[in-house]
Amino acid sequence: MAVDSVTNLGRSGVYDWMVQRVSAYVLALYTLFLFGFMLTTDVDYEAWAGLFSQTWFRMFSLGTLLALGGHAWVGLWTVSTDYIKATLPRFLVQAACGTVMFVYVVWGIQILWGL
Amino acid sequence: MLVSLYRYNPETDSAPYMQDVEVEIPEGRDLMVLDVLSMLKERDPSVAYRRSCREGVCGSDGMNMNGRNGLACITPVSDVLKNNKLVLRPLPGLPVIRDLVVDMNIFYRQYESIKPYLINNSPEPAIERLQSPEDREKLDGLYECILCACCSTACPSFWWNPDKFVGPAGLLQAYRFLADSRDTAQDERLSDLDDPFSVFRCRGIMNCVSVCPKGLNPTRAIGHIRNLLLQRAT
Numbered sequence: 001m002a003v004d005s006v007t008n009l010g011r012s013g014v015y016d017w018m019v020q021r022v023s024a025y026v027l028a029l030y031t032l033f034l035f036g037f038m039l040t041t042d043v044d045y046e047a048w049a050g051l052f053s054q055t056w057f058r059m060f061s062l063g064t065l066l067a068l069g070g071h072a073w074v075g076l077w078t079v080s081t082d083y084i085k086a087t088l089p090r091f092l093v094q095a096a097c098g099t100v101m102f103v104y105v106v107w108g109i110q111i112l113w114g115l
Numbered sequence: 116m117l118v119s120l121y122r123y124n125p126e127t128d129s130a131p132y133m134q135d136v137e138v139e140i141p142e143g144r145d146l147m148v149l150d151v152l153s154m155l156k157e158r159d160p161s162v163a164y165r166r167s168c169r170e171g172v173c174g175s176d177g178m179n180m181n182g183r184n185g186l187a188c189i190t191p192v193s194d195v196l197k198n199n200k201l202v203l204r205p206l207p208g209l210p211v212i213r214d215l216v217v218d219m220n221i222f223y224r225q226y227e228s229i230k231p232y233l234i235n236n237s238p239e240p241a242i243e244r245l246q247s248p249e250d251r252e253k254l255d256g257l258y259e260c261i262l263c264a265c266c267s268t269a270c271p272s273f274w275w276n277p278d279k280f281v282g283p284a285g286l287l288q289a290y291r292f293l294a295d296s297r298d299t300a301q302d303e304r305l306s307d308l309d310d311p312f313s314v315f316r317c318r319g320i321m322n323c324v325s326v327c328p329k330g331l332n333p334t335r336a337i338g339h340i341r342n343l344l345l346q347r348a349t
């Protein structure tokens with residue numbers, strides 16, 4: 001008997017599972033890149049601005065931000081359905097998490113493209 | 116040896132309590148935990164627990180011994196004893212009926228949900244549905260499950276969502292039928308499992324593997340189910 005759910009990311013377990021795994025790789029790649037950049041470059045304003053002025057890095061950053069949003073949604077949705085049994089508080093927590101992630105993504109676009 | 120026994124009789128007790136009993140184990144001998152329970156029951160016939168075959172085949176006497184699930188009949192006291200103390204509790208996460216006897220309905224309901232029987236609507240052959248030795252080998256490590264519930268009741272995901280997450284025992288059996296070359300309902304079976312709870316609540320912590328008294332590996336079976344779902348969806 002399949003369990004119905006309308007609040008998880010993809011309405012399907014295998015979809016959420018894949019989002020979680022793929023986004024984890026993106027996040028790991030971005031983190032490793034930033035570490036590498038900081039170790040190999042003398043990071044000052046010029047270097048930092050130079051890195052973020054390149055389109056490929058803005059895309060990489062936006063992709064990471066979206067991956068973070070998806071990853072966090074799947075993870076926090078799981079935590080909230082494990083531990084918050086009453087529907088209203090659970091829905092409110094999920095709504096709060098969703099709002100924060102949405103704000104981060106929009107804000108991130110604004111920062112990356114200097115809008 | 117001090118035995119601390121979980122006692123609860125809903126007709127007389129307002130809440131469960133732990134009863135401490137001193138038990139002498141004969142010098143130079145090791146007993147199974149079930150033997151200790153028999154000794155306790157001789158002294159106090161009101162002690163309630165399930166048991167049947169007393170040799171690890173029927174799966175009736177699953178319980179929590181010093182924090183670890185297992186079958187009392189095949190667990191030597193020396194294996195679980197800590198500081199000369201043995202704490203016996205019912206399987207965690209299931210409603211207690213009395214003392215060590217738990218209500219296993221929700222566990223069986225999850226087992227039922229995976230349709231634990233061969234589905235094949237093609238006309239039956241005269242004698243039996245044949246299977247190659249290689250295909251038969253794929254069922255090894257799956258069919259041996261005795262449904263003692265030690266694994267599912269050691270699983271936090273099953274504790275939090277016993278109504279939605281099938282649990283390791285049910286999923287091991289789900290894979291037993293998914294892997295059966297004679298079964299023709301693989302697609303329907305997978306459709307029933309492809310939701311965010313039934314399979315994917317497994318976080319792979321492998322408590323099920325570490326407690327299984329038959330040495331089975333539900334986590335591996337769950338991984339196989341996940342791969343089947345992934346292959347079907349990509």
